[in-house]
Amino acid sequence: MPKIYSERTKTVVSSGKKFIIGYFLAGYPDEEDFFNVLEIVEKNAVDICEIGFPSKNPYADGQVIADIHAKVDFDTAIDIAYWKRIRESTGKPIWVMAYYEDFVATGIYRSFAEEGVFDAMVIPNTDFATRRELQKEMAPFGIDVVGFASPAMAENELAKVLESSSLVYEQLYVGQTGIAQSDEMYHPMLEYTKQYPQVICFAGFGINSYEKVNKVFQDGFHGAAIGTELVKRINISMNSLEKFLRELERAH
Template identity: 30%
Template sequence: MSSRFHSNRMMNTYEMARNRNEAMIVGYFIAADPDLPQAINIAAEAVAAGVDVLEIGVPSPNPFLEGNIIRRGHQRVQQLSPDTRDLTIRYCTQLRERVDVPMWLMGYSQDIVDSGLYRELADKQVIDGLVLPDAPRNVLTEVEREVGSQGVDVVRLVHSQMDQDELRETVSGATVLYAQLYTGTTGDFLSQSNDLNQLYTRVRSLSEAMVVAGFGIRSAERVREVTSGGYDGAVVGSAYVAKVERGEMDSLYQLIADMKIAARRPGKLLSK
C-alpha cells in the first residue's frame, strides 16, 4: 500500500516507521524563523533529535488560521525581509541540502498557490508535500494533478465535524490525511480530544491513506495518546515555535526526543 505515495521520501519514511513499530513526529517550523541561518540549524537539529517529517510554514502577512504563538513567528519573519517568498525558497533549498527527511510546505493559497511558490519548489525537487488549509477541494485536486508526478503529495485535512458524505469525498483518492483534533486556530490550550479515537475510526473505515493528527499536541503524553489510538503520526507546531521564540533550543530538542520515545508502539505492528 505504500506505493500510493507520490513522494519516495514519504514512502520510505512511512515504511521505516512501520518497521520500527513507531509513529512519526511531524514538526512544524516557520521558514527563516528567527533568521535564516538559525532556522536552518534548528530544523536540522530537530531532525537529529527525532522529527521524521518537517512541516515548513510559509510566512504570511495574514496567517488568519493561526494562534498567537505562530502568528508572532510569521511577524518575526516579515520583519526580516519584505520578500518572504524569496526567503522561503532560500530556506527550503538550503535546508534540503542538510536533511533528507520529507518536507511539507504549509500555508495559505495566496502565498503558495497564487504566487507559484509550490511549483518552483516542486520543480527543484525540494518539497514532498503541500498543506493548504484554506484551499477548496477543486484547487487541491488541480494542484495534486500538477505536482503528483514530481513526487509531491497534497495533504488533505479532515475533522470530526464533517458529516459522512463530506468525509468520504475528502478522503477519496488521498495519499496523506491530516486529522485536526479540534476546529479553530492553532495552539488552542482548551482543545478537546473526546472524539480522537472516533475520528480515526471513521477515517480509517473510508481510507487506507497515511493519517496524522495535529492541533493541541504539546507533550509526550499527548503524543502517546494520539499514536496509541492508531494514528500514523503526530503533528506538533505551537509547542516547538514557542521554544524557538524563547530561544530554548536544548528544551526543544529534549521535547522532540521525549515525543519520539512516546511514539513507539508496544507489541505487534499495526495492520492497515
C-alpha cells in the same frame, strides 16, 4: 487507490512505525538560526519537517505562530535560493505548510516544485476540488498534496477526502492551532477513518507533550503533528527545543 508520490515520505510512512511531524517557520528565529533548528531536528525525534511558508496575514493560526510570521525576514524566507539551502540541510521529507494566497495563487509553488525543494504541500485554506487538481499537477514532480479532515465534517465529506487522499491531516478540533480541547471531539472522525486502512492519517492541533503524542498513537493515528509547542520551545532556547524532542523519542 491513492498513492504516495514522494519517495522520502513513502520511506517514513511505510516503515510501520508511528511518526512525528514537526512544524517550523522558514527563517525563524532568524535567517541563520533556522539552520541551527534543522540541525537539532536532524538528529532527534522529528521524522517529517513541516516548514511554514511565511505569510503577512496568517489569519488561521493561533497567536504563538501568528506572532512569529511577523518576525521573519519575509523576502529572504520566501526566496527559492533560501529553500534550496533548506533542502540541502536535511534528508528528511519537507512538507510546505502555506496559505493558498501566498503559495499557490502567486504561482510560487510551481517554481518550488520544479526545483525539487519539497515533498508535499499542506494547504489548509482551500477546498477539496482544488486539492485534487493540485495533486494531479504535482504528481509528476513526486510531490504529494495532503488532504484535510476535521470533526465538523459530515460523513459524506469525510468519505470524499479519504477516498482520494493517501495522506490526511486530521484536526483534533475545530478552531485555531495551539488551543487545548477535549479529545472526545475527534473520535467519531477517527473511527470512520479506520474503514480506510490504505490512508495514512495523522493528528494535529493541541498536541504539546509526549503524553498527547502517545495518546493519539494509541487511539490509532499513524502520526502526530506538533507546531505551537515547538515554537514555544524555540522561543525559550535551542536547548529547550532539543530536550523536548528527546522526550518525544519515547513515543516512537
